[in-house]
Structure formats: C-alpha cells, structure tokens
Amino acid sequence: MPSPAPGDSASTTDRKFPCPSCGAKLDFDPTRRALACPYCGTAQPIVEAEGEVRERDWDEYWRNAEAAEATIAGRSSEVQCRACAAVVLLEDKLVTDKCPYCGDDLENKPVSAHSMIVPEGILPFKVDQKKAVAAFRAWVESRWFAPSDLKKMANLGQLNGIYVPYWTFDSQTATHYTGERGDNYQETETYTEMETTTSTDAQGQTTTSTRPVTKTRTVTKTRWSHARGYVEHPFDDVLICASKSIPVGLIQQLEPWDLPSLEPFQAPFLAGFQTERYSIGLKEGFEKARAIMDGHIRVLCCQDIGGDHQRLHSVNTDHHQISFKHNLHPVWYAPYRYREKVYQIAVNARTGEVVGTRPYSYWKPFLIVLAVLGTIGAIAGIAALVGAVMK
Numbered sequence: 001m002p003s004p005a006p007g008d009s010a011s012t013t014d015r016k017f018p019c020p021s022c023g024a025k026l027d028f029d030p031t032r033r034a035l036a037c038p039y040c041g042t043a044q045p046i047v048e049a050e051g052e053v054r055e056r057d058w059d060e061y062w063r064n065a066e067a068a069e070a071t072i073a074g075r076s077s078e079v080q081c082r083a084c085a086a087v088v089l090l091e092d093k094l095v096t097d098k099c100p101y102c103g104d105d106l107e108n109k110p111v112s113a114h115s116m117i118v119p120e121g122i123l124p125f126k127v128d129q130k131k132a133v134a135a136f137r138a139w140v141e142s143r144w145f146a147p148s149d150l151k152k153m154a155n156l157g158q159l160n161g162i163y164v165p166y167w168t169f170d171s172q173t174a175t176h177y178t179g180e181r182g183d184n185y186q187e188t189e190t191y192t193e194m195e196t197t198t199s200t201d202a203q204g205q206t207t208t209s210t211r212p213v214t215k216t217r218t219v220t221k222t223r224w225s226h227a228r229g230y231v232e233h234p235f236d237d238v239l240i241c242a243s244k245s246i247p248v249g250l251i252q253q254l255e256p257w258d259l260p261s262l263e264p265f266q267a268p269f270l271a272g273f274q275t276e277r278y279s280i281g282l283k284e285g286f287e288k289a290r291a292i293m294d295g296h297i298r299v300l301c302c303q304d305i306g307g308d309h310q311r312l313h314s315v316n317t318d319h320h321q322i323s324f325k326h327n328l329h330p331v332w333y334a335p336y337r338y339r340e341k342v343y344q345i346a347v348n349a350r351t352g353e354v355v356g357t358r359p360y361s362y363w364k365p366f367l368i369v370l371a372v373l374g375t376i377g378a379i380a381g382i383a384a385l386v387g388a389v390m391k
Contacts, residue, residue, distance in 0.1 A: 017271055020044075027272025030125035030349070035268055049264040053121035055170065058322035061117075061282075069115035073267040077110040078277055086245040087277040089113055091270075100160035100274045101245045103335055116277060121262035121327040122163070124269045127349045129159055132332040136345055139354035161349065163270060163328035164251070165242040165278035167285040168259065170324070171235045173293060175317040177301040182222040182309030190216050227305045233297060238289040242278035242326075246333065246346065253355040254348040257329055261350075265328070275328065282324065290319070 017026040019037040026044065029036035034043040061068055075089035079097075083104040090097060090110050097106050127135070136159075195213040200206050237259050241251050280288070297317055302310040330349035335342045345356030 017044075017268060025271075028125065028269050030128045033124070035271060046266065046268050049266055051264060053262045053264055053325060053327075055323040055325055056117075056120065058286075058324060061324075066115075068117070070118050071113045071115060072118055072270070072275065074270065075275055076113055078113040079106045079110040081106055084245060085279075086243075087279060089275045089277050097274070098160075100162045100276070100333060101335075113277070117282065117326045119165075119265040119328050120325045122265045122269055123257065123262060123327070123329050123350055125161060125273065125330040125349045127330075127332065127347065127352045129161065129332065131352060132159055132347045132349065135347055135352045135354050139345070139356070159332050159334045159347075161273040162331050162333055163273055163275045164246065164331050165276055166257075166327045166329050167240045167242050167278075167280075167282065167289070168237040168325045168327060169235070169240070169286055169289040169322065170237065171289075171293065171319045172321045173233050173235065173297060173317050173319055175231050175233075175297050175301065175315060176228075177231070177304075177312060177316070178226075178228045178314045179301070179305055180224045180311040180313070181227040181305045181307040182224050182311070184220050184222055184308040186218050186220055188216055188218055190214055222309060224311075227310075229301070229304050231297070231300050231304050233300055235289075235293050235296075238292055240280065240285045240288045240292075242280040242285055243276055244279045245276060246331075247344070250344060250346055250355055250357075251331075254331065254346060254353060257348075258350055262325075262327060270328075273330070278326070286322070286324070293317075 017035050018024070019026050019040065019042050021042040022037060022040045024037050024039045026035035026037055026042075028034075028046075029043065032043055032045075034045045036043040056068075072089060074092050076092055077090045078087055079090060080087045081099040081102065081104055084099060084102040086099055086101050088097065088099065088106060098104065099106055192212045192214055194210055196208060196210045198206060198208050239255070239257065239259070241248070243251070278285075294315070294317065298312060298315060301312055301315060332347035332349050333345070335344050337343075343357040345354060347354050
C-alpha cells in the first residue's frame with residue numbers, strides 16, 4: 001500500500017511517513033515546514049491546506065455527538081501517566097514513551113484511544129529544539145538574583161515538544177441587567193472648628209485663647225438611582241486551555257497565541273512530537289469560557305449604566321449561535337533540576353517566549369544591600385572629612 005501524501009488528512013491509522021530514500025520515519029521539521037528524515041536529510045514539504053479552520057456549531061454537535069467523534073489520524077492509542085495523570089496520544093506502532101510533563105516512563109500498556117473531538121485547527125511548531133534550548137539559556141542569564149552557577153548546573157534534560165489541546169468558543173450574548181447608577185454632586189456645608197490665637201501685650205505677656213470658628217467647605221456626595229438595561233455583545237475565540245497537566249499560571253503566560261494563523265488540522269504536523277488528549281471536556285471548557293465572558297459583560301453593563309459609580313444587582317445572559325473549535329498549540333516543555341529540586345519551563349514554540357519557575361540566590365540581595373550601605377557610609381565619611389577641612 002503506498003504511503004499517503006504528506007498533506008493528506010484522511011483518517012487512516014498508518015501515519016508513520018516512511019522516508020522514500022532510506023525508509024526511516026520522517027518527522028516534522030519546523031525550520032523547513034516539511035517532513036524530514038533525521039538520517040539522510042530527505043525532506044517532503046507539507047502542502048498548505050485549502051480553506052479556513054472550520055467552526056463547529058454547538059447545537060448541531062450535541063444532536064450528533066457520537067457520530068461527530070473519532071480519533072486523530074496516526075494516534076489511535078493512548079496511555080495515562082501514573083505520576084501526573086496526563087493522557088498522551090501515542091504515535092501508531094510506538095509502544096512506549098516518556099511523559100512530556102514529568103519525565104516518568106509511561107506504562108507499556110497503551111489502550112485504544114476513546115473517540116474524541118478531533119482537532120479542527122493547529123498552530124504548527126515554528127521554533128525548533130535548538131532555538132528553544134538557546135532561549136532557555138538566555139532566559140536563565142536574564143534572571144535577577146539567580147544563583148551564579150545556575151546555567152552550569154541546571155540540567156534541562158529532555159526538552160519535550162508537545163501539542164497542547166485548546167478550545168476556542170464564539171457566542172452571541174444578550175444580557176438583561178438591573179442595578180443602580182451613582183451620580184456625584186457637590187454641596188456646601190458649614191462646620192465648626194476650634195481656632196487658637198496668641199497675642200502679646202505691651203508688657204510682653206503672651207496670652208493664648210481658643211474660640212469656635214464657623215467655616216464652609218465643598219463636599220462630594222453620591223445620588224443613587226435605579227437602573228436597568230439590555231446589552232448585546234459578540235465574543236470571538238475565547239481561549240481555554242484543555243490541559244490540566246501544565247500549571248494554569250504557567251500556561252497562561254505563553255499567551256497571546258497567534259490565533260489568526262491557525263491552519264486546518266493536518267496529521268503530518270504531529271510527526272515526531274507528542275500530543276496530549278484534552279482533559280477538560282467541551283462542556284467544562286464552555287463553563288470556563290462563560291466565566292470569562294461574564295466578567296467582560298459586567299464591565300459592559302456598568303458602561304451602559306453610566307454615571308460616576310455603578311452597582312449591579314442581577315445579570316442574566318442568554319448565549320446564542322455558540323460555536324467552538326478544538327485546536328492544538330505547540331509548546332516546548334521540560335522540568336529541569338537544580339541542586340536536587342525540580343523546576344519547570346515552557347517555551348511558546350511559535351514565538352520563542354520562555355516562562356518558568358526558577359531558584360533564587362538569597363545571598364545576592366543581601367550582598368547588594370551591604371554594598372549600598374557601604375557606599376552610603378563612604379559618601380557620608382567623605383562629606384564629614386571635607387566639612388572638617390573646610391572649617
């Protein structure tokens with residue numbers, strides 16, 4: 001059976017992409033945007049897919065949910081990490097691997113991947129492993145108060161290229177709200193203040209007296225009035241990470257993603273990289289998206305109320321024309337070890353931005369404080385010496 005063309009996205013399970021020259025497995029090379037052989041260098045460019053990334057209609061999906069689910073081509077088996085619970089979709093014919101998140105050996109007992117919502121879109125890797133390692137080293141060198149030997153001792157280990165699952169949601173919203181509008185106004189009010197005066201007579205005697213004095217001042221007050229209204233707002237591509245394996249505070253720092261560059265999903269882009277199955281399902285993902293939308297809607301309601309202050313009592317939102325996409329975003333990820341403690345880094349494999357956790361040298365700020373105090377002391381000593389000479 002002939003091997004499928006690199007740009008073919010048919011749902012066959014045999015997706016090993018053999019090299020036409022030497023028979024080795026081709027992997028996706030971000031620098032050439034091609035399937036490349038790591039041994040003989042043969043490359044097969046991936047043809048850009050025609051059309052745009054398709055949005056799925058929410059209501060239509062739930063009417064045909066079972067028929068709408070499948071497996072990712074070439075990733076028909078999955079295994080769950082015993083250490084961190086990440087579910088990794090294994091390349092076909094690959095029976096063992098390491099977890100991309102914790103480095104633990106994945107149990108050599110893969111099971112058939114359950115039907116899932118296959119990706120509609122993908123952001124292919126643009127930053128290769130060499131550039132990712134260089135970005136990590138530059139990141140280490142730029143850290144304030146980092147231990148001096150961190151670069152030498154930090155063991156990056158295996159930097160793993162992972163396609164991380166994401167959802168995006170679109171929704172037309174219509175919101176009825178009730179609340180209050182606060183308008184500031186000024187009033188002039190009188191108040192009494194005790195005033196002390198001192199006088200001196202002809203004999204030089206000083207007399208102090210205190211008496212009440214009436215004064216006026218302008219004060220700002222707020223007049224509250226009932227408010228109710230209606231706002232509409234369209235939301236486009238509200239982004240939700242569908243992985244629970246990367247700490248939320250870490251993965252959010254990799255945003256924004258260049259969503260306008262999303263391409264229709266093609267299986268060849270996955271070759272040589274690990275792919276995580278989404279652990280946050282569609283309904284849970286939409287609830288997270290609703291919370292993000294609600295925060296923005298409340299701001300819009302306050303803007304609609306106007307005035308100087310606003311209070312919201314009720315916000316009732318209806319969602320219409322909901323659509324969604326399942327996308328895969330590229331991340332280089334690794335735990336690295338420094339003095340027997342594990343830290344984490346993640347690299348946005350589109351931009352090269354590095355985020356992560358790192359150790360601190362507590363001696364450095366202490367020495368800096370000492371140096372500053374020493375400098376201040378030296379300046380004060382010189383000033384005193386100059387003053388003594390001037391006298």
